[in-house]
Amino acid sequence: MRLERAAALAPGGVGNIGPGLDVLGMAVTGPGDRVIAERADEPGVKMTGGGHPDLPRAADRNAAGIAAIAVLERAGTLDDGVRLTLEKRLPLSGGQGGSAASAVAGAVAVNRLLGNPLDATALFECALISESKLSGRHGDNLASALFGGVILVRSLDPVDIISLPFPAELRVVLAHPAQRLDTAEAREVLPRFIDRASAIAQMANVAAMVAAFASGDIALLARALDDQIAEPARAHLLPGFVEAKAAALRAGALAGSISGAGPTSFYITDNDTTAAAIAAAVRGEYDARGVACDVRIARVAARGALTLPEDATSA
């Protein structure tokens, strides 16, 4: 049966999860990016819009479009015509994995339209072409958007992604101040070389986070979620972050850091009451600075774009 229309929804996420620069990612509940792919007469991919006034509607410059084109190429069906509609719900340059979610939703939707010729690894690679072009060659946000849950990207060459268990009680408070931060700019401030002691300390923390996820030890997760490389390097790009994090910790957050490349920051806890207190404290900090800040309480999203049942993807 030839489909005329297919859709996919990909969740946003927290890239890095603190110290796990480029290697740890966590999908979160709440808004996601949705792509609808429809058959069209003209070969190639055309977009009905960019998904947002500030996003290009040229398919080869739009996150969803680039991934969609890559799927057609990979599947060897470039003569197929696809009309792509991106429903953008994640913030632009927000640090919530929006470009990754658009790319993943684009790849999965087009793959469904074609009858699923590509496997998960191939879809990841198609989305990675988009992410590499638009924000850098890292797979943390892509993997969580595609597979859901908490993921570890061991390697991109070859692709080796590990899904980690996660404690059900984990709550993630996301605070998005009214600021955009280009991922490329946020990457430029990262140190090119890291002294051995710092590299070892970061390695130990990331390994301990994996152990914590595996055993459901939230106290260990809190101790290990301590980024000594990217967070100190990026903090100056994010006015208010240091104060917001301090307020969150005072309100009971177990740990917190910058989500992806920022400006969103995230804070973890194991219960709704503390999550609400953290949200209020962080909002209060930004209010005091006169900066609008969108704060929400999320959980880990167990489902990624690939795991959505078919009926959830039909319009």
Added chain:
Amino acid sequence: MRLERAAALAPGGVGNIGPGLDVLGMAVTGPGDRVIAERADEPGVKMTGGGHPDLPRAADRNAAGIAAIAVLERAGTLDDGVRLTLEKRLPLSGGQGGSAASAVAGAVAVNRLLGNPLDATALFECALISESKLSGRHGDNLASALFGGVILVRSLDPVDIISLPFPAELRVVLAHPAQRLDTAEAREVLPRFIDRASAIAQMANVAAMVAAFASGDIALLARALDDQIAEPARAHLLPGFVEAKAAALRAGALAGSISGAGPTSFYITDNDTTAAAIAAAVRGEYDARGVACDVRIARVAARGALTLPEDATSA
């Protein structure tokens, strides 16, 4: 009841386990270092010998003695007199965690003699004083000697050690060529700064090793056990290692690397038949070079010095 005599046996181990520089360690079955502590009239620690002709018998320069003195100091019982006998079974400067095993056995034996005034963390810190003085401030070998099994040292300040599960079928082939390599010398060749991409790749592999231990996924363990920092930097100090590793992989080893700072190398597999083939292949390589090599097949030692039952420690 005041004890007149106490003993402790600490296992050798594989420090780093490849990419986990200073943070991952694995206790292995086979020889260990044993320390007998006896009451003596004269205050302080005296050693009946160094444990080996090449080891100092001055307590303040011997791994077991330094740790024993630290226990007396920490327990506030410096007026106690202790006579220490070190039965050294692990190779000197061999890369099998011998100095750590001596330190841990010394600390645990004296603590028992005193009626166990110190907890595990305090014992670790006492042994760390010894390790820091003799081979460097790293806790991977100490933690596996003290607790057994596979451990992750998240932090030394404060001490934060995580015991990881491990697959029961894991076999570890240890090859110890007739060569001594001073840990301090082997540390000098490590890069002081690491480029970000290499640090991230190593971090991902160490994290994946923890995920593999947690889930018992030996195939993942094999993919992740890929040290791109210490092994390339140290290989030139270990004539024959590159060839021995290649022979081990040809013989079916899932992975391998340098054990601790070397010269011992280690190779993993999941069954006895392949372990025997690896052992023969590695021995053959060193034979062909005219270098004596002690090769043995071990398992992960679940028990560390601290977990030995009392009856196993009495003479």
